[in-house]
Amino acid sequence: MNVEEIDFLGRVDKALNDSQMRKAVPLVQDRFRTGWMEAAEDLGNVEEWKEIASKIRSHTIENLDSYLEQLAANVRKNGGHVHFAAKAEDAISYVVNLTKEISAKSVVKSKSMVTEEIHLNKHLEEIGVNVAESDLGEYIIQLAGETPSHIISPSMHKSKQQVAKLFSKEAGRTIPAETDALLKFAREHLREKFLKADIGITGCNFAVAESGSVVLISNEGNARLTTTLPKVHIAIMGMERLVPTWKELDIVVSMLTRSAAGQKITSYMTVINGPRLPEELDGPEEFHLVILDNGRSDILGTAYQEVLKCIRCGACSNVCPVYRNIGGHAYGNVYSGPIGAVLTPLLKGYEEYKELPYASSLCGACTEVCPVKIPLHDLLLQHRKDEVEKGLAPLTEKLAFKGFGYMTSHPFVFDKAVKMAHASSAFISKDDHIKKGPGLLKGWTEVRDLPRPAKQSFRDWWKKEKGGQ
Structure with missing residues (x-):
């Protein structure tokens, strides 16, 4: 196939x-x-x-x-x-x-x-x-x-x-x-x-x-x-x-x-x-x-114009940790690796390739190695921004960020949420790790364990330490 x-x-x-x-x-x-x-x-x-x-x-x-x-x-x-x-x-x-x-x-x-x-x-x-x-x-x-x-x-x-x-x-x-x-x-x-x-x-x-x-x-x-x-x-x-x-x-x-x-x-x-x-x-x-x-x-005169500087050397793929694990065919098109993740959605559209900008750790190794200085990881972020603005982000992601934004802008709610995260035992294993997380945590915990949130938050620790001075 x-x-x-x-x-x-x-x-x-x-x-x-x-x-x-x-x-x-x-x-x-x-x-x-x-x-x-x-x-x-x-x-x-x-x-x-x-x-x-x-x-x-x-x-x-x-x-x-x-x-x-x-x-x-x-x-x-x-x-x-x-x-x-x-x-x-x-x-x-x-x-x-x-x-x-x-x-x-x-x-x-x-x-x-x-x-x-x-x-x-x-x-x-x-x-x-x-x-x-x-x-x-x-x-x-x-x-x-x-x-x-x-x-x-x-x-x-x-x-x-x-x-x-x-x-x-x-x-x-x-x-x-x-x-x-x-x-x-x-x-x-x-x-x-x-x-x-x-x-x-x-x-x-x-x-x-x-x-x-x-x-x-x-x-x-x-x-x-x-x-x-x-x-x-x-x-x-x-x-x-x-x-x-x-x-x-x-x-x-x-x-x-x-x-x-x-x-x-x-x-x-x-x-x-x-x-x-x-x-x-x-x-x-x-x-x-x-x-x-x-x-x-169509790329000329846009935020992505620099991608046209590419000389097709493949250096970005040779340093990419994501490409290292999934190879070229996972990108689904002839251009793979970081350059493919930027270029393919521009040539083919977001409908089929909206996931490619997220196939990156944003470590910046691709940008560092590029012989013509294409800011690849910045362009990947630009794609993510454009996808969100076009309404292509999943509903669960929209709700999660909206909730996170509300929580972090209200200190009282944030403090309560941190305490609840540690106290909740439904997903905590005996070794104090979350091995099977719910909702958005599921993708993370399918491949790695998530440490249990600390009993004392940084904010509480800071108040205590500052008060002891």
Whole structure:
């Protein structure tokens, strides 16, 4: 079942009972987090780098319209086609129609979160097109029928045994659960896909406005094969994923690779300037750039505008204690972790995703680690405020806070309530703890014991101590 078809609490419950995921995620999370810490120490002045990267992204977002116009003009000047897609349906329609025009039968894709966002694979498969994910992690979750569980490492929750089972089913023979054997099968299987593909589809890490270039960053050579072998290359980018010039690209790429996996530079950095020129030996005959809005422009000028600065490094997920325990699928959408908890309700609405802003301890680790200084925990609080103002808070919560507000603004009532809390024995166990609390305490006591309220309140203690002076 698709994770979007299960409610939030159901997804969390499923995640908490997934022993493999809960074992794998902390291991990868710790490796990525340690890598970023070492990379930051190596830079020596990481806060200065963050400040510069943040200003670059803020400037770009504040002047998005002019830079998008410049980008589109230069792509067309280079011989490429540009399509602005206001909604997911517009982007899907453009790609599907192009596929039909050239009678394409097969598509090979490199890793792309934005194509996951619009569920592009499903729509291509519905018209009979064979779609092959060429990134190893994406290929694994495609076979599993899942969505990415992490922005950088989509199949981080899978064991070698689980991957071997998926590969064996695909191959029709037993593939041993050994890294070399698994990689060998993937290479052999995907090589044929590259050679036969009519269209190559990629995402876009960054587009450079001044030259009309699309930049792809990866640790596998699949992205380069995807853009080189098929006759048609389609790049799909979120409208915010651009930089003004190559100078700014240098800064944000340096921050992306370090904060994502602790690398000084990625293994492959591919730059696409358009279709193949007459004197060139390889490359596509056609290049199409689809620039997707899909709710992003609605975020401009709001309290949430800074979320558009995100460079999709996944660093916030790598330090999040909540993500550590529930993994990526519990968030119910392609963007998980703290960035997903902020972005998904903005793109998809509160109706289905109102719980995400509460999937946080508000420890601030995500804000501290963000390479472009997005105040993630502040934006999560903003979401909570907006949800309450929109009347989305549960009735029990409204009544509880109303009662708490009345009690704390009336000292006599507050003192009586404190004394009653200690005196009440109905829920107190023999060891002076509440193990099964009533009402709103139930959620707390299901996973931990609540100490019995103290016999003497702080206010009483203060009066006594002050009076003894």
